[in-house]
Amino acid sequence: MSTNHVLNGVRPEAAPARLAQVIDAIARTRHIMIACGDTLTREASITGIEDPVDVYYGRETRRSSLQTLLRECSPLQTSPDTLDQRLLASLNAAMAKRRIAARNCEAGPFLQFLSNLRTQGRLTAYLTTSFDGVEAVLNPDVDDRVFRLHGDNRTVRCCRTLCVAQSDEASAVYDGKFLEAPSAVVQTGFGGPLCSLELSETTLMGEGKKRLLASAATSQLLLIVDCPFKPRGPIDGLRFDLADEVHKGSGAVIHVGVESIRGKAPYTAIDLHLPITAACFAEYVDRAVEQLAFGDTGTDGEEYDPEFWYDVSISIFLSVLPEPGDHHHVQIVSNHLSSVAKNEEPLSLAQACDHCSASTxxxxxxxxxxxxxxxxxxxxxxxxxxxxxxxxxxxxxxxxxxxxxxxxxxxxxxxxxxxxxxxxxxxxxxxxxxxxxxxxxxxxxxxxxxxxx
Structure with missing residues (x-):
């Protein structure tokens, strides 16, 4: 029998004062790591990979999800020599539309928040399951902090493994041809996006994971936005590894998202849940940064020592202690389960062997x-x-x-x-x-x- 647990959240309408304290602490935090799903993709009005796209078969057209099309065209599933070129042309057309939409998207609140973090020098790493490259549209410097788990759609490579991938600028030249599918099947040849839904061993076990853990070790705060880690998925364990590194430095792990995280696992990895949208969260934090007297949050001081978030949790705890006669209950920032008291059997006083503890x-x-x-x-x-x-x-x-x-x-x-x-x-x-x-x-x-x- 499985049991689901829901992590208590700080809702604006229920605890505005406490939410303000948390937002203010985030605004003052100097080293922040973010793990995110397709938040920026949706903010840019780009369809999800589960949505259907056109797949061309000569004069016939059928609809299939982009996720299915990516798997069918993956070199790990089908050899480039045996791949139906109409499938590859359909994939290239769909991915070209996404590249064009990403390059021309307007900056939303969360993209602006991400760009501000990089400008202020506070972004240690940005881990994402998105492959559209929206993160660097507003601020190209963000790119050197991004870890894309499923590749980069901005780059086109030949499906033959020995070919070198084209640069982002060179890849954009092909978009016009890709959009002509299916008539451009011969012209597109073996070219395709540098994306894969299969995670490489480098990401899960090798240098990629080492780089992520190193970034987490230098972070005071890990923000998990919109549940990028699916329960029991291949990268679900990465959440716990990153959280463990942050907690070793007395940092905090906060989940931002409307949906509650269920299961026993969050209690060991996440300290607090903010049940608000990513856009609303971004606006709150950017507004708090503007209101700070020292603006860029970069001044030195004892409040920025490694135990900054530990001190924040103590401060919030003291601020929400109930007054005499106040029976309202407010949850504090903590990732510990409530203690459970129970009667235990008294310690046995029976005789036992001094050498092996045998007690017959x-x-x-x-x-x-x-x-x-x-x-x-x-x-x-x-x-x-x-x-x-x-x-x-x-x-x-x-x-x-x-x-x-x-x-x-x-x-x-x-x-x-x-x-x-x-x-x-x-x-x-x-x-x-x-x-x-x-x-x-x-x-x-x-x-x-x-x-x-």
Whole structure:
């Protein structure tokens, strides 16, 4: 049975004062990392990859999602030599439309917020599942902070693996031809967008992940916008790795998005949920930055030390403590689950072996000198006249271990009646010993048991 949990959020209408404190703290934060989905793509009015596009088959046209078309044309799925060129031409036409829309899009609030962060030198990294390149439309300097998990649609490459990809500017020259599909099938040849829905090992395990973790380690705040990490998806574990690096430096992890995050996992990775749109969040933060007395938030001071967000959480906690008689409950910034108190069984006072902690009462013997306890077994050989001497045949125990007796003979620290002088047991004078137990007390040092080799 699975159980879903919903992380409590700070809603503007329910807790405006607390939201203002959080926004103000974000405006003052100097090193911010952002993990984002297709927020900027939707803000630029570019369709999602789940939306249908035209796929041309000669004179016939059918509709298929861009996601399906990308997978059908992937070199990992189909060899370029066997790929239906009409499919590739349809993909190129759809991706060319997206490139043109991205280059000509107007800057929305979140794109403006991202550009401002880069200008202020506060953006450490921007991780995105989008491949349209909208991030750098307003400020090209943003590009050196962007990690695109699924490639870059602005770049066109030959589907043959040994060919070098074209630059963004050179790729734009081909857009006119790509839009002529399906008549331009021969002219487009093996050219296609540098995009893939399959994640490479470099991204998940190699240098790409190392670079992301290094950026997270230098960040005071990780903003997760609009759930880019799908539950149980291939990159879901990346969220926890990034959050762990930020938390190691006493930073905070905040989720921004209208939809609540469900499941047990968020409690271990996310400190706070702001249930507002990305555009609304961007406007709040940019307005808070403008209202700060020092403007660019770049002045030095003790409030910008590595534990800045820890101090913020304490400040918010103190500010929302209820007055006497106030029964309203306000959640504080915390990623800890509420503590649960329950009655526990008292600590067992039963005796146990000092060496192995075995606690079966019928197999414990107490030293009369130091009062220590040792687990034991007896070794009564069958000494009837019919039994041969030890050297001639293996002797049988009288007390054979049965299924109801889990305490094996070899497990005991002390073995009684192991030696004898009559030859029907091991001769004490000729035995070699490899382990012994000594009883230690103030006045005695006594050998109480020995094991034969």
């Amino acid at each position: 009462p019928e197999y414990l013997a107490q030293c009369q000198i130091c009062q220590s306890h040792f687990c034991f077994r007896r070794a009564p050989y069958n000494e009837s006249p019919d039994v041969r001497l030890f050297g001639e045949v293996e002797l049988c125990f009288v007390d054979r271990i049965d299924n109801d007796d889990p305490f094996e003979y070899e497990d005991a620290w002390v073995v009684f009646d192991f030696y004898s002088k009559n030859g029907h047991r091991l001769a004490l004078a000729t035995s070699d010993f490899i382990q012994s137990i000594w009883c230690n007390s103030k006045d005695y040092l006594t050998l109480i048991a020995m094991w034969p080799q």
